Amino acid sequence: QVQLVESGGGVVRPGGSLRLSCAASGFTFSSYGMHWLRQAPGKGLEWVAVISNDGSDLYHVDSVKGRFTISRDDSKNTLYLQMNSLREDDTAVYHCAKTDCRSTGCRLLEHWGQGTLVTVSS
């Protein structure tokens, strides 16, 4: 069955960096677009970034543009989120999610991971 397991979260100071990973199994990873989403404490879910199945197309929410980068390694069945210049308002649980098709226009989130907590605090 489809499994998505995030890792890499932790506590970091403002201005610091983290790289989140999402290990995928149970499906042909290279055939699907993938998303990162986040949920800050007490807040609703927010979309963060999307990447097409072949990595050729990617988008990020305005609030993280220039600081976060989504990428993927199909040889390792792994999705990444490189987070630089972290701010306190980036504190959230970060989830990866698999879509139902290939492109960045695929926005139905068929399967999610349980998330990894990122805490940005001085």
Added chain:
Amino acid sequence: DIQMTQSPSTLSASVGDRVTITCRASQNIDSWLAWYQQKPGKAPNLLIYKASNLQSGVPSRFSGRGSGTEFTLSISGLQPDDSATYFCQQYHIHLTFGQGTKVEI
């Protein structure tokens, strides 16, 4: 961005009840709406897609209706395992989420 407004924020019901959660979009999203269930510390689980289509493996007591700007998720014959937070998501333009409804049994 399309805003999604969910109500109620919390719902208390008993085993066997039928409950309904409402999600309203700030503009027309046709039927591009999904519903998810999330339990604490777990991954969200897709229940309904395209407003009324039951995802494979989801019990038939879950149902979705609506189009345009108003949508509902109903659970008939509430079970103890249905205790969770439910949220809607539009995927007509980009993707945005409702704030969630906590169902207590």
